[in-house]
Amino acid sequence: MHDNNIKVQEIKDRVKTFVEQRNWQEAHNPKNLAMSIAIESAELMEIFQWLSIQESWEVKNSEQFTHLKEELADVLIYCLSLSNRLDIDVTTIIEEKLKKNEKKYPVNEKND
Numbered sequence: 864m865h866d867n868n869i870k871v872q873e874i875k876d877r878v879k880t881f882v883e884q885r886n887w888q889e890a891h892n893p894k895n896l897a898m899s900i901a902i903e904s905a906e907l908m909e910i911f912q913w914l915s916i917q918e919s920w921e922v923k924n925s926e927q928f929t930h931l932k933e934e935l936a937d938v939l940i941y942c943l944s945l946s947n948r949l950d951i952d953v954t955t956i957i958e959e960k961l962k963k964n965e966k967k968y969p970v971n972e973k974n975d
C-alpha cells in the first residue's frame with residue numbers, strides 16, 4: 864500500500880514535468896482537464912460501441928487491447944494531471960470515497 868503510494872507520486876511528478884516542459888500549464892486548467900477526462904473516456908467507450916457483452920470481453924484477446932490500454936492510460940493521466948493542478952492527494956480521496964460507498968452500499972448479508 865505504502866509502496867504503491869510512492870509510485871503514484873512518481874507518476875504524478877512525471878505527468879507534471881511533461882506538462883511543464885511543454886509549457887502547457889495554461890491550457891491544463893481545471894475546466895480543460897475535466898473535459899479531457901470525458902473526451903478520453905469517450906475514446907475508451909468507442910472501442911466497445913456496437914459490441915455485445917460477450918464481444919466486449921473478447922477485446923482483451925484482440926489487437927484492440929493495446930488501444931484499450933492506451934485510452935485507459937489517457938483517462939488516468941488526465942485524472943492525475945487534474946489532481947496535480949488542484950493539489951489533490953488521489954490516494955486520500957479514493958480511500959475516503961470508498962469508505963463513503965461502503966456505508967452507502969452495505970453488504971447484503973442475504974447474499975453471503
Ligand SMILES: [Mg+2]
Pocket residue numbers: 903906933934937
Ligand atoms: Mg486518447
